Amino acid sequence: MSKTPPSIEHTGFAWSALIGPLKRLEDTSFTWPAIRDGAMALNHAQFEALFAGLDWRKVKALENLLKSELKRKGETYAQLVERLADIGISEKEVNVANKLSRGTFSAAFMLACLNAIGSSQLHLD
Structure with missing residues (x-):
């Protein structure tokens, strides 16, 4: 096993954007993803959930x-x-289909979609 600590690599990432979320995470309890082959694997939605202080493991739901x-x-x-x-949100049908099939969309996109279709309540059953 390598003694080198894992690193986060992201091209063009504004590291200063992590200061607020990291300070917030210091005060909360959360589960980090498992490290495999020296790296953590999170998709975009899981990454957003992790740094929002949410349980990233429940993102699939x-x-x-x-x-x-x-x-419905x-x-x-x-x-x-x-x-x-x-x-006022311009999207192509193929892009929406790809986002929904992969589950790679932001919370803001989800809320915009729910607003667009007139969902004021979510049915979790």
């Missing part, structure tokens, strides 16, 4: 939440794109 809400409302991706355009 949140990723499926938007798809479930679309299905009977909305297609094309309809979602139209509704997003109505509130």
